[in-house]
Amino acid sequence: MKSKVAVLFSRDYEEEAVYERIRAGFQLLGGADTFYKEGEHLLLKPNLVRGAAVERAVFTHPAVVTAVARVLWEAGCKNLQCGDSCGIGQAEKIMRDSKMLSGLAPYGVKTVDFSREQQVQYENGGQKLEFAMAKPVCEADGLISISKMKTHALEHITGAVKNQYGCIAGLNKAKGHTRYPNADSFARMLIHLNQCISPRLYIMDGITAMEGNGPTSGDPVPMGLLLMSRDPIALDSTFARLVHLNPEYVPTNVHGETMGLGTWHTEDIELVTEQGPITMENLVKTHGNPDYNVDRTRSRGSGILSKIGFLRIFQKKPYIDPDKCRKCGICVESCPVDGKALTFAKGPKTPPVYNYQKCIRCFCCQEMCPHKAISVR
Ligand code: SF4
Numbered sequence: 001m002k003s004k005v006a007v008l009f010s011r012d013y014e015e016e017a018v019y020e021r022i023r024a025g026f027q028l029l030g031g032a033d034t035f036y037k038e039g040e041h042l043l044l045k046p047n048l049v050r051g052a053a054v055e056r057a058v059f060t061h062p063a064v065v066t067a068v069a070r071v072l073w074e075a076g077c078k079n080l081q082c083g084d085s086c087g088i089g090q091a092e093k094i095m096r097d098s099k100m101l102s103g104l105a106p107y108g109v110k111t112v113d114f115s116r117e118q119q120v121q122y123e124n125g126g127q128k129l130e131f132a133m134a135k136p137v138c139e140a141d142g143l144i145s146i147s148k149m150k151t152h153a154l155e156h157i158t159g160a161v162k163n164q165y166g167c168i169a170g171l172n173k174a175k176g177h178t179r180y181p182n183a184d185s186f187a188r189m190l191i192h193l194n195q196c197i198s199p200r201l202y203i204m205d206g207i208t209a210m211e212g213n214g215p216t217s218g219d220p221v222p223m224g225l226l227l228m229s230r231d232p233i234a235l236d237s238t239f240a241r242l243v244h245l246n247p248e249y250v251p252t253n254v255h256g257e258t259m260g261l262g263t264w265h266t267e268d269i270e271l272v273t274e275q276g277p278i279t280m281e282n283l284v285k286t287h288g289n290p291d292y293n294v295d296r297t298r299s300r301g302s303g304i305l306s307k308i309g310f311l312r313i314f315q316k317k318p319y320i321d322p323d324k325c326r327k328c329g330i331c332v333e334s335c336p337v338d339g340k341a342l343t344f345a346k347g348p349k350t351p352p353v354y355n356y357q358k359c360i361r362c363f364c365c366q367e368m369c370p371h372k373a374i375s376v377r
């Protein structure tokens with residue numbers, strides 16, 4: 001059977017229009033009431049990586065999260081929660097500042113604290129993993145993932161699959177990068193994590209996406225659509241096709257299909273819209289963006305290649321723009337490597353300095369810099 005991806009078109013975040021699109025998306029996937037059973041608690045998991053002006057497209061737009069809550073609430077699901085483990089800051093503050101909290105209030109949505117953690121053992125295909133999961137994820141009956149369409153330095157894109165990394169509690173996220181230090185191992189861990197959590201539905205906010213230096217320092221770009229699917233690999237590969245990126249170059253797509261989470265192959269994906277079915281070719285022709293600024297090269301320096309020392313010179317590296325750097329030190333704090341791979345080696349009044357021998361290319365520093373001072377090249 002093919003994986004169904006619902007594609008909904010919306011030019012902006014006008015609340016009623018977004019609500020209508022999300023409602024239609026649920027209907028195209030079988031109806032909102034098929035995603036929960038009576039009395040269950042559902043957890044909404046937006047991408048709230050860190051606070052910023054809503055227009056910068058750093059996190060899932062409040063109108064999308066509110067629309068999802070409203071559709072589920074109207075379908076009878078009265079026990080809704082919302083939370084995320086942010087990179088910087090507190091989810092509740094980001095939700096309050098962006099007015100997401102006030103939007104969710106009429107639907108009784110409770111905010112939950114993702115800093116409380118619970119160790120979860122997970123075994124699959126002979127592999128044993130342990131996740132320091134945010135407790136609300138374990139306590140909920142089901143999770144609805146509401147990601148943002150963005151670029152990502154390590155995995156090319158961040159979308160349906162990557163969104164669940166925010167289910168890992170607090171500082172454990174940084175530690176995960178040292179345990180899974182390249183794009184392939186990190187992607188495989190993400191697939192296990194998704195299989196462990198098993199979100200009931202994946203929604204992607206791509207009305208305004210982020211391109212370029214994502215996932216937090218890029219530029220907003222209008223894409224005008226929302227994607228919804230039970231298959232996160234089909235959803236992410238539809239995103240990839242829309243931005244003219246070969247879905248096979250996205251490690252989470254390749255490992256996701258091999259490990260049985262979903263499919264990235266176009267012939268195995270059924271695209272549905274409010275206007276009827278559409279082929280991938282036509283969708284890309286009518287709504288794709290060939291100019292979307294994303295790395296379209298195959299990932300290098302992962303797997304076996306990363307073990308061959310001299311090939312590290314071909315790997316992408318993070319660089320600090322001294323004119324933009326405000327010496328806040330957040331990049332240094334976020335570096336997960338023991339002894340740090342970037343430090344204020346030249347003093348606190350000069351931008352931090354990289355030790356590329358130590359650097360594992362996790363790009364946490366680039367992701368967390370609040371002043372767009374770090375780029376990956
Ligand atoms: S986080 Fe950004 S602005 Fe702050 S010290 Fe690092 S590079 Fe400079």
Ligand code: SF4
Nearest residue numbers: 335359360362363365
């Ligand atoms: S310096 Fe940046 S990219 Fe390198 S290991 Fe530290 S956080 Fe990761």
